[in-house]
Amino acid sequence: MSFLFQSLLTIGLPLIGLPLLIHLINLRRRQRIEWAAMDFLLESQKRNKTWVVLKQFMLLLLRTAAVALAVFMLAGPVVRSGWASLFGRGMTHHLILLDDSYSMSDRWEESSALEEAKRAVMRILDQARGRADNQAVTLLLFSEASRMAAGSGATIDRRPLDAEAMTELERYLSRLLPSETGAGPVEALQAATRLPEPAVDETRIAYLVSDFRRPQWQKQAALRQLTSRLRQRSAKLLLVQSVYAERPNLAVTRLAPESGIRAAGVETPMEVAVANYGAAAVHAVTINIEQDGARLPAVAIDEIPAGEEATGRFRVTFPEAGSHQIAASLESDAVEADNVRYFAAEIPPTFPVLLVDGSAEGDDGYFLRTALSPGGRNRGGWSPQVEPPSFLRQHERLADFAAICLLDVPRLDDPEIAALEAYVGDGGGLALFLGDRVQRDFYNQSLYRNGAGLLPAPLDVPTQLLVDSQAAADVQVTDHPVFDVFAGQRNSFLNVAKFNFYHAIDPQWTQPESGEVRTIARLRNGAPLSLEKKLGAGRVIAHLAKLSPRPTELGAWSNWAINPVFPVYANELIGYLSAARRRFDVQEINQPTTISVPEAEYQPDARVRPPRNTGGGATVAATAKNGQLTITAPDKPRSGVWAFDLKTRDGKEQTKLVAVNVPVGEGRLQIADREALAEALRGIDYQYALASEFDEAHDDLAGFRLADTLLYMLAGALIIEQLVAVSASYHPAGGRRSA
Structure with a gap:
């Protein structure tokens, strides 16, 4: 047996002795007064003493039991054994918040942060499936948080855990890869607190499975408030960390013209910035540059101090007007997603x-x-x-x-x-x-x-x-x-x-x-x-x-x-x-990939080709508003250069390119350990475990809730207590009083 509210049980247990304490106090307050007329009453009391004492003892036991039942009912007892289903009812709802931001692609040896997290989730599901009571699961990915803010639900929402669901969930997790978003715990916790309140017979256990990166968990005020709100809606909160050590990481954080794009045939100064998220300086960093698929001379940066950013410069010339693209990339390291950055622009003749x-x-x-x-x-x-x-x-x-x-x-x-x-x-x-x-x-x-x-x-x-x-x-x-x-x-x-x-x-x-x-x-x-x-x-x-x-x-x-x-x-x-008006179109993963063109110049249909696509793409109908056609890519945003094939009103074909990049900063791999989390979540009742150490001991709240049964027992005990109290009192019976 376990309890939903262990603190209430701890506070309430001493109250069980309160009826006995009151009884003893009342005994000490009695005074002995000699009165001759009481001799007849004392003789009668001696003849009925056994029965009177028995009633008083029963009354004390009933009052003690009533307090005990109230304390246990408020503490929320949960029993996992099968026979408890005869007395209890309910469902255990496992709410799993799974971090799939691109920092979870952090790799070491034969594993990664996301692989460790998925194994922990499967342990949770396996343990839940083996319980006798009803089990359900909601799996909320960090990358889904923004979509849920717009009114959508989680991909896996309150799914009963039967054999078919387990097979489907295992297949889903095996195919799950890190997203390219920078979604953090704040967005995921906000989405979790927007879920419906737990039902009366529902035991909700919340799991936050993440790499717990220090830069994100330094937003202590917002995180503490949201985590506290989730804890209030859950019987238990578990934090499962899937990373055990910090690794160095470099990231391309900027690729852009120094002062806006230039016209066709004019040399354009470009700058590329690289951030060192590691704890030690790095030397001789090589940045590979490609222009429209052709390799350009690499850019070299002699040194980047720990925790700092350095900028390299190069020049490009776009020989013809039209859409062009540039990519800057680094060699492989712990996180691949932020090793490349893209640039695309429509280059005019003048x-x-x-x-x-x-x-x-x-x-x-x-x-x-x-x-x-x-x-x-x-x-x-x-x-x-x-x-x-x-x-x-x-x-x-x-x-x-x-x-x-x-x-x-x-x-x-x-x-x-x-x-x-x-x-x-x-x-x-x-x-x-x-x-x-x-x-x-x-x-x-x-x-x-x-x-x-x-x-x-x-x-x-x-x-x-x-x-x-x-x-x-x-x-x-x-x-x-x-x-x-x-x-x-x-x-x-x-x-x-x-x-x-x-x-x-x-x-x-x-x-x-x-x-x-x-x-x-x-x-x-x-x-x-x-x-x-x-x-x-x-x-x-x-x-x-x-x-x-x-x-x-x-x-x-x-x-x-x-x-x-x-x-x-x-x-x-x-x-x-003119730098601010010589714009170029670079977008981030977190938003839909779109372009806008004048409605008077272009036809309302376009073919959208995602990055690294070898097929023909998908045809999309544009949305017209205020004289502009807005075309939104149908696929989920991903990094790279997207191509939008358009036709002008006179039938000429044009291709416009849009560069989409991962958000900057998610590649900071400093971790918030157990002590840092305890400081950030001070005052919140939660449990912490590493993904590699996570086991069934953390599933102790799954089972049948006995609160309703205890409520009925409490009502019965109070009724019987009143009957015994009337019987044990010295008030005359109704018939004798009327006589």
């Missing part, structure tokens, strides 16, 4: 850039357009479009451009300002080149707007930079990405950059401590030349001097546009500003 030229002769637009698209074999990947300020009235067209440049624009209307602010706030990049036509009061009032507008800082009057023959260079730049061309030995190019005039900053202005505005280049007198401001998801860079070297009424402002490296600077500037 990226459109809007140049709004407000200069008198249109010369600012000429120099910047020439630098971005010089023609011939010099391909920058930009398609600059020079327009007058009136073009900004076409607000709906601004989203088509990768970046926008305002070149010496005198002023703008309020709707145009609002459209530019919305463009930048949504991730767009804006460059302001300020020349002699800029209206200072308008810029300060409407574009700076006390720090809330596009302009990073309020302007003062145009100022002349005095000649200093001793100065080495007029310009001092920071390590900002747009000035990479001036780094190292190439700093000599700054010596030929000459500035005569610039827009000074209002001397009352101070740079915000928030860091949203910073100076990225200064003149030799310390005055800011270039300022950057973050606004929403986008950024603004203000260049406080006219771009064209041609003379104005003040004279020539600078020779910046004819500096030998200005074309490189112009490309880096536009590349930096």
Whole structure:
């Protein structure tokens, strides 16, 4: 016999002696008083003493039994023997939460974390099948938790354990492989607490079978609350750990362009990051790179300290417009799932850039357009479009451009300002080149707007930079990405950059401590030349001097546009500003794999081919909403590059690729041992076991519940106690009282 609530039994057992204690206390409180008239009563008492004492003894036993029955009933006794089914009723429900996240693929020798966990689950099922009472099982995988949050049930839900079910469960577990999700205990416990409450005759035993990784179990507040809630709904909670030692592991955590994708034929700088989740530094790490299936030179990282991440860089060029893919992979280690990362993008022929030229002769637009698209074999990947300020009235067209440049624009209307602010706030990049036509009061009032507008800082009057023959260079730049061309030995190019005039900053202005505005280049007198401001998801860079070297009424402002490296600077500037809008489609396993395309351009059906697929894929109907077609892959998400074969409205075939990666961090293999779990779950009643040591001693709550039988016995004992109490009292019988 075992008890559902052992603590109640421990507290209640001493209460069984309470009736005896009260009886003894009442005996001590009696006082002997001599009264002559009592002699007749004493004589009668002597004749009936035996019968009276017997009644009093029966009354004491009944009261003691009533307290004992109440204590045992509340403690929830469970009996496993077959004869108990004559008195008890119920079902033992085994709720098994099985971790199948990709950290469970941790391998050693001939086993793995998931294999150990599956063996423990089979022991649970074998023990349950051998019991005499009714047995049922619910198997909830960690990877199912998010699906259950949407209203779905567990794959195996309250399944009676008969011979057929055992065969099916054994087959199911034998085919079960680690998922590629990063689902943790929080999600699984949330799903478990959403299950229906146990029935009256149900004994629920909960098992949490996992590798218990330390990073996940450090979220102590949420885990303690959810685990406590599960424990309250269960007769017993067992934690079964399937990993016994920590192993080193490397993971590719990032594969992406340094500053957005580039156009076809333009070299794209890429970066790949590798995390060392082990306890010791690793050396000479080799990262294999593939582009569209072709092997590229490997990237080498000399050293990655323990617990840290290192980044390697390489360059790729996509020769043609269209969908392309890249993969970065490591050699095999404890966990294979995070050894590879994928990248896919739709590479355009060029990226459109809007140049709004407000200069008198249109010369600012000429120099910047020439630098971005010089023609011939010099391909920058930009398609600059020079327009007058009136073009900004076409607000709906601004989203088509990768970046926008305002070149010496005198002023703008309020709707145009609002459209530019919305463009930048949504991730767009804006460059302001300020020349002699800029209206200072308008810029300060409407574009700076006390720090809330596009302009990073309020302007003062145009100022002349005095000649200093001793100065080495007029310009001092920071390590900002747009000035990479001036780094190292190439700093000599700054010596030929000459500035005569610039827009000074209002001397009352101070740079915000928030860091949203910073100076990225200064003149030799310390005055800011270039300022950057973050606004929403986008950024603004203000260049406080006219771009064209041609003379104005003040004279020539600078020779910046004819500096030998200005074309490189112009490309880096536009590349930096447009990085957020030159998007690429990379998704994670935890979400359905989808793409969205304009409804007006594509037919509503698509063929979806999963990664490493040799067949023809599956045809999927798109969902139309708000002018977009959304296509969702029918199969369960898995890592790799998915292909969506589409047809345009005019019948042309196109293939769009989507890279799907495993979530970062699940490969941290540090384990939470028995002591760490005890600290995280302090105050919760649970039992702990290693999967290799798990045995039938943990199935002691399976059996028949006797609470109902004890309740009936308690009611009977109370009725009999009342009858005996009336019989043993000195009250006259009803007939004699009426006489």
